[in-house]
Amino acid sequence: MHELMKEYKLDGQFRWITAQTNRARNGELYRYIADTKGAFVQPAFYEAFGLTVVEAMSCSLPTFATCHGGPAEIIEHGVSGFHMDPYYPDQAAESMADFFEKCRDDPSYWKKISDAGIKRINERYTWKIYSERLMTLAGVYGFWKYVSKLERRETRRYLEMFYILKFRDLVSA
Structure with a gap:
């Protein structure tokens, strides 16, 4: 160079x-x-x-x-x-x-x-956008965990359903 x-x-x-x-x-x-x-x-x-x-x-x-x-x-x-x-x-x-x-x-x-x-x-x-998204995700996760009380097998089914419906398409794209 x-x-x-x-x-x-x-x-x-x-x-x-x-x-x-x-x-x-x-x-x-x-x-x-x-x-x-x-x-x-x-x-x-x-x-x-x-x-x-x-x-x-x-x-x-x-x-x-x-x-x-x-x-x-x-x-x-x-x-x-x-x-x-x-x-x-x-x-x-x-x-x-x-x-x-x-x-x-x-x-x-x-x-x-x-x-x-x-x-x-x-x-x-921006940090404002990042922190708002983080708080939203934390709230969603906390609410889901509190309400669902799912067992390990049920949690796995939920995650597999999420993968099949959403994540698989994102990965292939």
């Missing part, structure tokens, strides 16, 4: 940022990158959830992230960010180059993706 930077005279055009351990500084770092109309790239082979993706998008950074795992659900490809397959680096590079070319041709494009990313996070990934 460093040789490509030299060959194409990209010095000063992008930065490698190592893993950050100072959480208070992360938001400031993301803001600085956003202020210079940069982008966040998370090229992991797999990411279970994608907290860095949520953080970057909430700081208004257009985000490119792995299509394997959580970021595939967080990002709406081409709307609020971009999926990339780290197993195909040429396609990922082409996607990033295409994004910055569109930004050069249409200065409002960066803001369009940035705003859509913030909107996506505010609609689905």
Whole structure:
């Protein structure tokens, strides 16, 4: 990568940022990158959830992230960010180059993706939403456990019915 930077005279055009351990500084770092109309790239082979993706998008950074795992659900490809397959680096590079070319041709494009990313996070990934869902699930589980008093065999039948009616279709999709 460093040789490509030299060959194409990209010095000063992008930065490698190592893993950050100072959480208070992360938001400031993301803001600085956003202020210079940069982008966040998370090229992991797999990411279970994608907290860095949520953080970057909430700081208004257009985000490119792995299509394997959580970021595939967080990002709406081409709307609020971009999926990339780290197993195909040429396609990922082409996607990033295409994004910055569109930004050069249409200065409002960066803001369009940035705003859509913030909107996506505010609609689905805030602490308020998470805590409300958690409390709802806890309430449903607590109520079900209190009311049902099911034996082990009955519980297993209930879970099998749930799997057959709902989960199996989700897995196959």
